[in-house]
Amino acid sequence: MEDNTIQDLTLLNSPVDQISHLAVDIGGSLIKMVYFSTNREKSVDKTQNNSSKDNLLSGRLYFLMFETSKINECLDFISSKQLHCRGVQHHGFPASDKNTIKATGGGAFKFADLFKEKLGISLDKVDEMSSLVSGANFLIKSVPSEAFTYVNGQRNYEQIDHNDLYPYLLVNIGSGVSMIKVDGDGKYERVSGTSVGGGTFWGLGKLLTKCKSFDDLLEMSHQGNNRVIDMLVGDIYGGSDYLKIGLTSTAIASSFGKAVSEDKELEEYRPEDVARSLLRMISNNIGQIAYLNALRFGLKKIFFGGFFIRGHAYTMDTISVAVDFWSKGEAKAMFLRHEGFLGALGAFTNYQLVEEFPCTDAGHYNRNPLVEDLNDNGIIECCLRASN
Ligand SMILES: Nc1ncnc2c1ncn2[C@@H]1O[C@H](COP(=O)(O)OP(=O)(O)O)[C@@H](O)[C@H]1O
Numbered sequence: 001m002e003d004n005t006i007q008d009l010t011l012l013n014s015p016v017d018q019i020s021h022l023a024v025d026i027g028g029s030l031i032k033m034v035y036f037s038t039n040r041e042k043s044v045d046k047t048q049n050n051s052s053k054d055n056l057l058s059g060r061l062y063f064l065m066f067e068t069s070k071i072n073e074c075l076d077f078i079s080s081k082q083l084h085c086r087g088v089q090h091h092g093f094p095a096s097d098k099n100t101i102k103a104t105g106g107g108a109f110k111f112a113d114l115f116k117e118k119l120g121i122s123l124d125k126v127d128e129m130s131s132l133v134s135g136a137n138f139l140i141k142s143v144p145s146e147a148f149t150y151v152n153g154q155r156n157y158e159q160i161d162h163n164d165l166y167p168y169l170l171v172n173i174g175s176g177v178s179m180i181k182v183d184g185d186g187k188y189e190r191v192s193g194t195s196v197g198g199g200t201f202w203g204l205g206k207l208l209t210k211c212k213s214f215d216d217l218l219e220m221s222h223q224g225n226n227r228v229i230d231m232l233v234g235d236i237y238g239g240s241d242y243l244k245i246g247l248t249s250t251a252i253a254s255s256f257g258k259a260v261s262e263d264k265e266l267e268e269y270r271p272e273d274v275a276r277s278l279l280r281m282i283s284n285n286i287g288q289i290a291y292l293n294a295l296r297f298g299l300k301k302i303f304f305g306g307f308f309i310r311g312h313a314y315t316m317d318t319i320s321v322a323v324d325f326w327s328k329g330e331a332k333a334m335f336l337r338h339e340g341f342l343g344a345l346g347a348f349t350n351y352q353l354v355e356e357f358p359c360t361d362a363g364h365y366n367r368n369p370l371v372e373d374l375n376d377n378g379i380i381e382c383c384l385r386a387s388n
């Protein structure tokens with residue numbers, strides 16, 4: 001997790017950079033932060049070249065995360081870098097209120113007093129579902145190559161037609177899972193959810209494998225073989241398929257089912273295999289529930305977000321296969337490069353700034369900013385403009 005801050009320390013030490021507009025999403029497991037940093041010199045140049053009304057600032061959006069259980073590290077970081085106090089005021093561009101930041105997620109309620117006490121700032125609360133939707137709409141519509149499908153181990157970046165985006169299902173896999181039918185900007189309904197989500201994978205995985213970190217658990221799952229513990233259709237049908245109901249012999253009939261008949265203690269299973277079965281069980285289940293909800297409302301596009309996904313190949317593959325299998329190829333699972341930051345970005349959009357993504361130094365759109373994994377350290381070059 002420390003890696004997340006390295007980049008920002010460099011950034012914040014630069015004499016010409018100014019930080020403004022911090023937004024936080026404090027979830028059950030992780031705190032996500034988004035802030036804008038403008039390079040003062042470049043921004044002044046840009047505004048001088050344009051009309052006086054053109055209060056455009058070029059800079060970068062930065063993304064950071066901390067564990068919610070270590071919230072004091074997050075507060076110390078904000079305080080040591082004075083992230084909440086660095087308003088920017090250029091040519092009509094509004095500075096953020098020094099004493100207030102936008103905040104979403106349950107922790108915006110739970111930790112409001114702590115922020116006030118330790119940093120002297122108030123949290124301006126933005127509803128979590130509304131933030132997720134704003135964040136997703138904004139990324140899908142504004143950031144080129146944000147959405148992709150994952151098929152046969154390949155990311156295929158999708159050109160989303162803005163006129164054909166709605167309605168879609170947004171599945172946010174955080175500690176728990178929320179499923180939201182999105183009909184437009186600010187138009188949405190939370191249609192379902194499940195408590196079997198990222199917290200379940202992380203919590204059960206910790207208990208069962210004694211792994212030290214979430215990334216260890218993911219790495220273990222990468223090395224494991226779920227067939228050691230999962231009961232397959234072939235295990236029940238003597239090696240045969242059951243094609244009459246569409247099941248091949250290798251389909252999972254019962255997650256963890258083999259552990260029932262085998263006279264083995266937990267320690268006798270490789271933690272890698274346990275992690276793999278767990279990841280497959282949870283991802284499959286979420287993919288299936290997502291599809292059923294898409295079916296309920298006739299939705300063809302399903303976007304998956306939340307830090308559980310973490311750009312992990314096996315997770316995305318399992319979810320994609322589940323959606324494809326249950327929908328018989330009718331619905332598509334799509335993923336987002338900034339998957340974990342939907343809520344934080346959504347809260348950020350409440351600063352009423354107009355974002356233009358991405359914007360190169362020359363002010364031209366950069367259409368090829370592909371970076372494979374933007375999970376924690378993604379930076380987006382962009383321009384901000386005051387919306388009024
Ligand atoms: N470094 C990490 N530490 C803990 N959990 C992580 C980490 N990276 C990914 N995760 C997964 O992401 C989930 C949290 O996702 P997130 O979208 O941040 O939800 P929340 O808003 O509930 O914190 C965890 O439950 C876990 O499955």
Ligand SMILES: CC(C)(COP(=O)(O)O)[C@@H](O)C(=O)NCCC(=O)O
Pocket residue numbers: 026027028029105106128173174175176177178192193194195
């Ligand atoms: C309560 C929550 C919205 C909180 O969001 P989170 O911190 O998990 O991202 C989420 O955990 C959730 O939707 N849980 C599933 C609850 C249910 O529908 O059964």
